Structure formats: structure tokens, C-alpha cells
Amino acid sequence: MKYSEITHFSHPQHKLRSEYTEVPFKCDGCKEVGIGSRYKCCTCDFDLHLHCALPSPSIIHPFYRKCSFQFLSRPPGNIPRFCNACEKDVTGFVYHCKLCGFDLHPCCAKLPRVLDDGDMKLYLYRKVSASCHKCGRKGRSWSYRSKCKKYNLHVACAREMLVESWHELYFGRGCSHATSHGGTTTFKKLETRIPSIKGTLENHHHSKSKAKKCCEMAGMAIQFIISAVLGDPTAMIAGVIGTLIRS
Known part of the structure; x- marks a missing residue:
């Protein structure tokens, strides 16, 4: 179910509003790139994928029927982990199976x-x-x-x-960044x-x-x-x- 406004445990300071964007953003939950529907805090420029904003406490994936994936706010343990769907590092929100040790990004889990x-x-x-x-x-x-x-x-x-294409998203916030030329501030749009x-x-x-x-x-x-x-x-x-x- 989608809500127009929510309160999220990862950002208790302000409420997050549902919106649609055609500009890429970095999700502050799973730390991956997103586009389209999201939940955003306009005050703090905090963004979440829908799947990260409204996660299921646990899921069973059809590819791993013997596994029970639990939603975690951070990867378990102290060793690097990767998503079994896309092979990319897991650095934020994750669905983890304690029994098998498998991990899935929230968006990958809901593909x-x-x-x-x-x-x-x-x-x-x-x-x-x-x-x-x-x-x-x-x-x-x-x-x-x-x-x-x-x-x-x-x-x-x-x-x-x-x-x-969007490597720059990992080094800054927002859709543009400011540069100053002789006292005049201009904004350079990220490569998308x-x-x-x-x-x-x-x-x-x-x-x-x-x-x-x-x-x-x-x-x-x-x-x-x-x-x-x-x-x-x-x-x-x-x-x-x-x-x-x-x-």
C-alpha cells in the first residue's frame, strides 16, 4: 500500500512525502540509484525507494523457496556482502537469510x-x-x-x-551541484x-x-x-x- 506521507525509522526528524521524479537520485536506505516514485524529505534532501520506505518485515523469494529473508537496516557482520541478484555490494538496507547467508537489495528482492x-x-x-x-x-x-x-x-x-553513467551520484547529494564564477553561482546538472x-x-x-x-x-x-x-x-x-x- 502506498501512502502520501510517512514517518520512517531511518529518518525520524521529518516526515517523508511521496513524489515522482524523472531525475536519478541516490536512495539513503539501500545506497543505490533510483528514479521515478520515491519518498522524500524536502528539508534534508533525504530519499528512499518505495521498497526501502515500505519494506516487508520478511519475504520468501520464489528463487530461494527454502530461505526466509528478513529485512535489516544494515548488512549483518563485519565482512563485505553482495547481492545475490545483481552481484553488487550491499552497503545499506538489505533482505538477509540467516540460514543460507544470501542477501538481496530491496529493489532486487522485489524485481x-x-x-x-x-x-x-x-x-x-x-x-x-x-x-x-x-x-x-x-x-x-x-x-x-x-x-x-x-x-x-x-x-x-x-x-x-x-x-x-551515474558515478557522480555516489559523491554528492541532489540532482545538481553549485559552482562559482566571479561571484555568480551556476548549477551543473549531473550526467544522466x-x-x-x-x-x-x-x-x-x-x-x-x-x-x-x-x-x-x-x-x-x-x-x-x-x-x-x-x-x-x-x-x-x-x-x-x-x-x-x-x-
């Missing part, structure tokens, strides 16, 4: 099993034998694969594409374009026409996969992602 934009259906798998369009490797992390089985992207690769993988996709084909079609379809798939990884798997935000992908 939809099916992404459907009306023209294409993408299915989430724990492991896929086909090669990933981004890295060309098989296996690795969880993957989204199209119903036609032609398009496959690791969740890990989607994460890496985000980090490559996702690196194009057109060249990577074209390397898989000998025919230019076939490569173009593949790039178009894979590009559509990537829009929805990245929007899901960012915590808002909707057609609206996928369209925004599409504009960021294009160079």
Missing part, C-alpha cells in the same frame, strides 16, 4: 517476474544459458530474457551500466545518459539491417529492465530511461 510493455514480455530467471547482450557471458547473475529468447540482459550488467550499447549489440551480427532491428528490440528490453532495477518498473519511467539511453 517483477514478468515485465510486459504490451509488445514485449521479459521474464526473470535465476540463471540463463544464453549469452548476455551487454557482456556476452552466460550464467552470472539473475537475468531478464525475452519471450522469443533472443534478448537477454544480466541484472548485474544493468547495474554496471548505471554505475558507469546511460552509455549506449549499440556497438556491443552490432558486434553480434554480420548484417547491418539485422543489427539495427536487434538494437531496437534490445533497446526496448533494456529500458524496462533498467527501470525495474531502479525500483520503478512502469511504462512511464521506462520511456524516460529510453531518452537517457539514446546518445
Whole structure:
């Protein structure tokens, strides 16, 4: 259930309001990038993904039916931990299975099993034998694969594409930062374009026409996969992602 305003244990000073943004933000709960729907404290510039703001105390994931994942505000223990879905470090909010030692970012734990934009259906798998369009490797992390089985992207690769493009988000707060020139303050917008993988996709084909079609379809798939990884798997935000992908 979504609320217009909440009080959160991680930020008891002020209430957080629900809002929608087309600008990337860093979630102060899981420490990962987000876009679209969020809960925000305008006073402190504090942001949370929906899944981090309204977590379930415990979940059972269909990929790990014997595990019981508990929501924790910080990773357990003193050793580095990584998400079993995207292989990225866990540094904030996490779903942890004490019995198996598995960890999932809140957004990864809530990734939809099916992404459907009306023209294409993408299915989430724990492991896929086909090669990933981004890295060309098989296996690795969880993957989204199209119903036609032609398009496959690791969740890990989607994460890496985000980090490559939005690295600056990890070194500052907000959507812009100030620079001063002779007493005049200007604001420089953060780079938000996702690196194009057109060249990577074209390397898989000998025919230019076939490569173009593949790039178009894979590009559509990537829009929805990245929007899901960012915590808002909707057609609206996928369209925004599409504009960021294009160079």
C-alpha cells in the first residue's frame, strides 16, 4: 500500500512525502540509484525507494523457496556482502537469510517476474544459458530474457551500466551541484545518459539491417529492465530511461 506521507525509522526528524521524479537520485536506505516514485524529505534532501520506505518485515523469494529473508537496516557482520541478484555490494538496507547467508537489495528482492510493455514480455530467471547482450557471458547473475529468447540482459550488467553513467551520484547529494564564477553561482546538472550499447549489440551480427532491428528490440528490453532495477518498473519511467539511453 502506498501512502502520501510517512514517518520512517531511518529518518525520524521529518516526515517523508511521496513524489515522482524523472531525475536519478541516490536512495539513503539501500545506497543505490533510483528514479521515478520515491519518498522524500524536502528539508534534508533525504530519499528512499518505495521498497526501502515500505519494506516487508520478511519475504520468501520464489528463487530461494527454502530461505526466509528478513529485512535489516544494515548488512549483518563485519565482512563485505553482495547481492545475490545483481552481484553488487550491499552497503545499506538489505533482505538477509540467516540460514543460507544470501542477501538481496530491496529493489532486487522485489524485481517483477514478468515485465510486459504490451509488445514485449521479459521474464526473470535465476540463471540463463544464453549469452548476455551487454557482456556476452552466460550464467552470472539473475537475468531478464525475452519471450522469443533472443534478448537477454544480466541484472548485474544493468547495474554496471548505471554505475558507469551515474558515478557522480555516489559523491554528492541532489540532482545538481553549485559552482562559482566571479561571484555568480551556476548549477551543473549531473550526467544522466546511460552509455549506449549499440556497438556491443552490432558486434553480434554480420548484417547491418539485422543489427539495427536487434538494437531496437534490445533497446526496448533494456529500458524496462533498467527501470525495474531502479525500483520503478512502469511504462512511464521506462520511456524516460529510453531518452537517457539514446546518445
